[in-house]
Amino acid sequence: MSAISDVTIRRTRREDVSVIVAMLADDPLGGARERIEDPLPQSYFTAFEQLTRDPNILLVVAEDGEGAVVGCLQLCILPGLSSQGASRGLIEDVRVAKHCRSRGIGEQMVQWAVVEARARGCKVVELLTHHTRVDAQRFYERLGFARSHVGMTVRF
Secondary structure, three states, X not given: OOOOOOXXXXXXXXXXXXXXXXXXXXXXXXXHHOOOOOOOOHXXXXXXXXXXXXXOEEEEEEEOOOOOEEEEEEEEEEOOXXXXXXXXXXXXXXXXXXXXXXXXXHHHHHHHHHHHHHHOXXXXXXXXXXXXXXXXXXXXXXXXXXXXXXXXXXXX
């Protein structure tokens, strides 16, 4: 597959929510978490409204040259006292539409997030990926991320 060079990264709009949820659900882990229904549950739109009101959270999509949403990610800017009061960027929910993978879209989105985090004063950028997603782990390592923490989760 050829690389897409004309991807545009922009803030998410309400009409993008169903496409994002479909991408989040498009693997065994996400498929077990997400609810793909028509119409989508209101909880997704409530969360979208909360995210768009928070100035420290950037929910963005990648559009191809024809305006189709082909990727998404969330960048959270987390102020902190650690590291002399440094803020950190947390990248979450990185997804590329299945039919568009291996074209450099994920790389462009993650690089955008790193540049944006630095521009907002972050001294470190972090992300988490599920231990079973070995391809994603290789991808992030190729982009310069290093294994540095053990992630733990409690689900309710």
